[in-house]
Amino acid sequence: MNFTVTDAPERERFEARDSSGVLAGVLTYQLTGSIVAYTHTKVDPGFEGEGAGSALARAAMDDARAKSRTVVPICPFLSGWLDEHPEYENLVARSTRKIK
Template identity: 60%
Template sequence: MTITVAEVPAKERFEARDEAGELAGMLTYQVTGPIIVYTHTTIDPRFEGRDVGALLARAVMEDAESRNRTVVPMCPVLAEWLEKHPAYDRFVARSTRRIK
């Protein structure tokens, strides 16, 4: 089975679809200037165990890198994936501070 990931800007999300066009999963985001916050990942139960989350994670991180964005990984699925893929650390905001 082939899964393709594409951005759907009008819905502020990336979608993973199979070759029949079925929605396998999605990762939502919010953009403010050069900062992108990945907020939530949903995987359709029919596609669990098929690495859809990893495909989405890699796609969104490669997209953010190509656009020179700073990533804030609020989504636990993405945050966990990033722990295993330190190559992306250079543009991930790992902590936040209140500016006074």
């Protein structure tokens, strides 16, 4: 299934919608300067296992890269997703790396 993901900054979240516009899931964040903390991912039960969570994670990380932000992955789903996507490692704040 394909999802369209958009940033809704007034709600501090990314939203994934299916082709008919139904909200499938959200990834919430908190932004402080150039640091973005991704706090929670929630996918509607009707869309679980369809790729909405992954679409949200990829869109959020691509947005952080495009805006030169440092990512703090508080959300367990996103943390696990990042373990499988090392191409985003240079954006992630870890205990062994300084935040600029």
